[in-house]
Amino acid sequence: MAAKKEKPGWKELPxxxxxxxxxxxxxxxxxxxxxxRPVLIPEKCINCLTxxxxxxxxxxxxxxxxxAGFDYDHCKGCGICAHECPVKGKAIVMISEKEAKGKK
Amino acid sequence: xxxxxxxxxxxxxxxxxxxxALLFADAALASGKYIQAFPEYGxxxxxxxxxxxxxxxxxxxxxxxxxxxxxxxxxxxxxLMDSVDVTEGLPETGIIIVNTAKPASxxxxxxxxxxxxxxxxxxxxxxxxxxxxxDIPNTPMLGALIKVTGxxxxxxxxxxxxxxxxxxxxxxxxxxxxxxxAIERAYNEVKS
Amino acid sequence: MAKAxxxxxxxxxxxxxxxxxxxxxxxxxxxxxxxxxxxxxFASFVADGLVDTEFVPVESEHSAMSACIGASAAGGRTMxxxxxxxxxxxxxxxxxxxxxxxxxxxxxxxxxxSSPINIHCDHSDTMMVKEAGWIQIFSENSQEAxxxxxxxxxxxxxxxxxVIVTTDGFIISHGMERIEILDDADVKxxxxxxxxxxxxxxxxxxxxxxxxxxxxxYFEHRRQAIEAIxxxxxxxxxxxKDYAAKFGxxxxxxxxxxxxxxxxxxxxxxxxxGTAKVTIDTLREKGLKxxxxxxxxxxxFPKEEIADALQxxxxxxxxxxSDSMNGQEGPVCLEVKAALFDKGLNKAVINxxxxxxxxxxxxxxxxxxxxxxxxxxxxxxxxxxxYLGVRD
Numbered sequence: 001m002a003a004k005k006e007k008p009g010w011k012e013l014p015x016x017x018x019x020x021x022x023x024x025x026x027x028x029x030x031x032x033x034x035x036x037r038p039v040l041i042p043e044k045c046i047n048c049l050t051x052x053x054x055x056x057x058x059x060x061x062x063x064x065x066x067x068a069g070f071d072y073d074h075c076k077g078c079g080i081c082a083h084e085c086p087v088k089g090k091a092i093v094m095i096s097e098k099e100a101k102g103k104k
Numbered sequence: 105x106x107x108x109x110x111x112x113x114x115x116x117x118x119x120x121x122x123x124x125a126l127l128f129a130d131a132a133l134a135s136g137k138y139i140q141a142f143p144e145y146g147x148x149x150x151x152x153x154x155x156x157x158x159x160x161x162x163x164x165x166x167x168x169x170x171x172x173x174x175x176x177x178x179x180x181x182x183x184l185m186d187s188v189d190v191t192e193g194l195p196e197t198g199i200i201i202v203n204t205a206k207p208a209s210x211x212x213x214x215x216x217x218x219x220x221x222x223x224x225x226x227x228x229x230x231x232x233x234x235x236x237x238x239d240i241p242n243t244p245m246l247g248a249l250i251k252v253t254g255x256x257x258x259x260x261x262x263x264x265x266x267x268x269x270x271x272x273x274x275x276x277x278x279x280x281x282x283x284x285x286a287i288e289r290a291y292n293e294v295k296s
Numbered sequence: 297m298a299k300a301x302x303x304x305x306x307x308x309x310x311x312x313x314x315x316x317x318x319x320x321x322x323x324x325x326x327x328x329x330x331x332x333x334x335x336x337x338f339a340s341f342v343a344d345g346l347v348d349t350e351f352v353p354v355e356s357e358h359s360a361m362s363a364c365i366g367a368s369a370a371g372g373r374t375m376x377x378x379x380x381x382x383x384x385x386x387x388x389x390x391x392x393x394x395x396x397x398x399x400x401x402x403x404x405x406x407x408x409x410s411s412p413i414n415i416h417c418d419h420s421d422t423m424m425v426k427e428a429g430w431i432q433i434f435s436e437n438s439q440e441a442x443x444x445x446x447x448x449x450x451x452x453x454x455x456x457x458x459v460i461v462t463t464d465g466f467i468i469s470h471g472m473e474r475i476e477i478l479d480d481a482d483v484k485x486x487x488x489x490x491x492x493x494x495x496x497x498x499x500x501x502x503x504x505x506x507x508x509x510x511x512x513x514y515f516e517h518r519r520q521a522i523e524a525i526x527x528x529x530x531x532x533x534x535x536x537k538d539y540a541a542k543f544g545x546x547x548x549x550x551x552x553x554x555x556x557x558x559x560x561x562x563x564x565x566x567x568x569x570g571t572a573k574v575t576i577d578t579l580r581e582k583g584l585k586x587x588x589x590x591x592x593x594x595x596x597f598p599k600e601e602i603a604d605a606l607q608x609x610x611x612x613x614x615x616x617x618s619d620s621m622n623g624q625e626g627p628v629c630l631e632v633k634a635a636l637f638d639k640g641l642n643k644a645v646i647n648x649x650x651x652x653x654x655x656x657x658x659x660x661x662x663x664x665x666x667x668x669x670x671x672x673x674x675x676x677x678x679x680x681x682x683y684l685g686v687r688d
Contacts, residue, residue, distance in 0.1 A: 010516035015456060015524070016397030017509060017517050018494055022502030126304070129472050133304045141304070142471035145416070164474075166570035168437070168467050169658045 026074075030057065034077030036094045040069050044091035051081035051092060067091075109255060110171045111158035114190050115180035115242070118150040124180070124242035125156035127265075128249065132160050134264040135256050140165050153188045160255060178249055179203060180228075180241050185215060196220040201248055201294070203228040203241045208296050224252050226294040228286075235289065236282040243283050244290035251291045258291060305475050307468035310438040311377070311403045311461070312337035314445035316347055317483035320401075321372030321490075324352035324363035329415045330465040331379035331405035338377075357382035361389035361400075368398035369505045371495030373449070376400065379465060380407035380421045387425055390458070394429030395521060396506055399452030399459070399490075402430070403445065406566065406617075407465040408653040416654020417465035419566065420618035422594075423627045429521055431459040431528050432595035434565045436551075438463070438473040443545055444592075446478070449487045450535045455528035457521075460595075464567040466654065478543060486542060525596050532593050549598040551590040552605060554580065558587030560669040561606060563632055564615040565591050568650075568657050572615075575662040584670050591628070599635035606636065611644040611672035613665045615684075617651045625681055644672050650684035661685055 014020050038051075045067050052060040052067070059075035061068045070081075082092040111128070115121030122143040129141035140159040157171040173193045182204040184190060191200060201224045202211050208223040217223055226248040228241035236243070246265075250256050262284060269280040305313060311334050315323070323342075325335040342351040350367075354360045357378050368374040378386060383404055393400050408414040409421055422432055433448060435441040441463045448459040463469050478486075494503050509517055529549065536547040553573050555561055564572050569590040576586050589605055591598075606612055616626025624630060629647040636643055646668055651657045661684055668678045 007512060008516075010519040010523075013513075013516055013520065014494070015520055016494075017395060017506055019504035019507050020494065020501070024504060126472055130304045133302065133474050138474050139304060140471055140473055142467075145466050145470065166573045167659070168464075168471075168567035168570045170656050172658070 029073045030076050031073045034072075034075060034097060036077045036079065036096050037072065037075065037100050038070055038077070038079065038081050038092050039095055039100070040067065041091050041093065042067075044087050044089060046087055046091070048086060050084050050086055054080050054084045056080065106175065107163060108159060108161045108165065108167075109176070109253070110174045111160070111176045111178065111249075112171055112174035112193075113156040113158075113178045113180065114184050114188060115154055115156070116150075116184065117152045117154050119154075119180050120240060120242035121154055121156040121180055124178070124245060125158050127242070128158055128246055129160075130268070131246070131261045131264055132158075132256055135260055137161065137256075138163060138165050140167075144170075153184055175199065176201070176249070176253060178245055180245060182206075185211075191215055191217060191221070194221060198222070199224065199252060201226065201245065201252055203245060205230065222252075222296060224248065224294050224296050226290050228290055231286050231289050231293070235286040236279070244286040247287035247290035248294035251294050262287060301477050301479065302474060303477060304472050305438055305442075305477075306333070306470050306472045307435075307438045307441050307463040308333035308405070308470065309337060309472075310442040310475050310477075311445050311463070312341070313477060314442045314483075315375055315403075316341045317478070317480050318373070318375070318446065318449050318487050319347045319484070320349055320375045320449075322350045322352065322364070322367035322374045323376060324354055324360045324367065324374075325376045325378065326354050326357045326360045326382060328357070328379050328382040330407060330469045331377045331382070331403065333469070334377040334403050334405070357385040358389060361386040361393065364400045365389060365393050365396065365398055368393070368400050369396060369495065370497045371490075371492050373453075373490040374398075374400045375402070375449075377403035377405070379405040380409055380415075383421045384409060384424060387428065390425055390428040390430060392506070393458045394525075395517070397456040397521065397524065399449075399456055401445065401448045401452050402458065402460045403441075404460050404462045405465045405469045406462050412653075414653040415465070417467055417567075418617045418652045418654065419462075420652075422460060422462055423618045423620070425460075426595055426627065429457065429525060430595060431455065431457055431525070431532070432593070433459060433461050433532075434592055434594055435461065435463050435468065436567055436569045436590065437468055438471070439475045440547075440592075441468065442475055442477060443539070443547065446483055446486065447532075447535045447539055447547065450538075451528065451531050453490055453492075454535065455524060455531040457524055457528055462566070467567045482542070486539070529593065529596050529598055547592060549591075549593045549601050550605070551588075551592060553588035553590065555587030555589055555605060556608075557585065558609065559585040560611040560613070560666075560673060561587050561589055561609045562613045562615060562662070562665060562669075563589045563591065563606075563628065565594065565628065566617065568615060568617065568662075571657060571659060572662050575659050575666060578659075579663065579666045584666055586666050586669060594628075597631045597635070599631065599638065602632065603635040603639040603641060606632070606643070607639070607641060609643060611646070611669045612636075613646045613648060613669050615648045615650055615665070619649050619652070644678075645680075646672065646678055647681045648684045649681070652686075655685050657685065 059071040113121040125141040129139040179202040228244040614629035625647040
């Protein structure tokens with residue numbers, strides 16, 4: 001386990017309840033909220049990107065216009081992607097984290 | 105003359121007592137005096153008796169309490185004298201100027217005014233009707249006030265008022281002319 | 297003849313005039329007696345094209361302050377005006393403005409809080425928000441209201457804190473007085489261009505404003521705000537010094553009037569201070585060595601400096617134009633007492649609650665305060681808390 005990072009004292013913080021810089025939500029990792037995770041079955045995927053549109057956490061990774069898997073640091077496991085997947089028999093399935101262990 | 109002079113204007117809501125106090129203050133300021141002008145704020149209704157106040161001094165005025173003992177009282181509407189004690193707080197050496205066609209002696213008798221107090225009258229309503237075309241007695245009353253108290257240089261005040269009116273009524277030269285005439289007539293016609 | 301920059305203005309007109317010269321980016325406001333005129337006159341400046349301001353008419357004071365917060369966070373120089381119930385309705389947003397360290401300047405015309413409903417002067421409105429993290433500057437007259445508004449912009453932007461500048465309702469707000477104004481160009485130069493370090497419209501440097509702070513960060517951010525308000529005292533002095541150097545008008549944390557050689561003192565804020573000066577002149581002639589301390593800066597409260605200034609007094613009368621409703625003295629008196637206590641000064645301090653809801657404060661009233669001080673000096677017992685001018 002990594003050493004616990006010290007939080008800044010009041011003199012070091014930017015003044016006025018500000019967070020400087022953009023895209024800082026990326027650093028807030030919500031992946032450990034998950035009890036079930038989506039898994040992509042690439043051979044069934046038609047790259048319609050419906051999952052990417054629906055994902056509320058921007059956790060669907062798209063590369064060169066094609067579905068490339070999930071950002072498990074931020075995916076909360078809501079299952080919307082699997083629910084919305086239009087492919088018959090589903091290209092995304094939800095499995096339990098316990099099941100996922102060792103399969104990574 | 106006292107260094108700090110206090111004035112009280114009596115009128116009815118909508119008659120311009122507050123405006124008169126502001127105009128007077130503005131004119132006094134132009135002559136280099138320190139001034140205050142403030143109205144009495146109550147439930148304001150058109151026609152209800154209202155009062156406005158002035159303080160004038162050659163030194164900065166620090167006092168921010170109400171005027172209780174005015175040196176001069178100006179009554180814009182003679183009908184007020186039936187319902188309001190316009191002489192309230194007026195000291196023995198005070199001055200009261202009333203807009204009325206009656207002679208000063210009548211007003212003194214009607215209000216039972218003590219001998220030390222000076223009473224002046226001027227028919228400001230008639231003057232304003234003749235010069236401005238409407239019954240707005242506050243401008244001519246300014247002329248009467250300056251004559252009676254000698255507190256401002258009349259010519260200087262007239263020139264300053266002209267300048268201000270010219271700014272406000274660019275397109276209506278008759279309004280400027282009428283107002284100046286009204287002030288001048290009241291200055292000349294006010295009587296004790 | 298008077299100089300060209302000497303004009304007759306009411307307190308409201310003077311504050312609006314200062315706002316015109318400051319030319320803020322945004323003004324968002326909602327009308328309320330007796331402060332309505334400030335933004336009404338300012339709105340006419342906007343309509344006449346005399347300022348570049350974006351004027352935002354809103355549906356309540358809560359919205360007015362919300363809009364000001366948004367505008368200020370976006371990077372705009374922002375001002376507003378209100379009074380009494382309006383300030384009360386803003387209260388929630390006032391804390392947000394100071395917590396976000398936004399330099400908004402608010403002209404508050406002091407008016408009593410309901411109930412009973414009343415439109416006249418007392419200080420209960422600003423006292424209600426004295427813990428909101430805003431700098432509070434009181435004005436005695438129209439001139440001070442004007443000068444304070446111009447200084448407030450610089451104070452706010454330097455201290456990164458919002459500022460309330462007050463005048464007494466009707467007494468000052470609607471009373472016309474002789475004031476000396478500065479040239480437009482001089483004000484423009486004095487207030488300069490507002491360049492915030494961080495602001496929402498800066499696309500080069502994105503920021504998040506007002507993120508959720510829980511047990512782990514809230515205290516640190518509050519600690520910063522506490523330090524900022526404490527340090528703002530020196531900012532107020534620096535700006536005053538600059539103002540004095542440029543325009544020859546001196547302002548400080550408070551004004552002393554015949555205080556240095558006095559045996560007893562009156563502490564009074566706002567327009568009453570002027571009336572007190574006149575009374576003091578009269579009583580000095582009668583042999584009572586009385587002086588005045590008029591706090592200008594009420595938040596932060598300059599307690600060390602005030603205790604020092606009152607050190608030589610044998611008796612002190614503190615006049616409060618509001619009550620603290622805590623079964624003790626009024627708010628100003630409590631501050632003065634705490635300041636004296638910290639200096640180890642055990643003084644006779646008499647408190648007067650006066651002028652609530654615009655109740656007239658006359659020369660005779662202040663004279664009676666001076667008589668109490670005189671009794672105090674002679675060792676006679678005097679009531680600690682007095683209600684001056686109320687019918688028994």
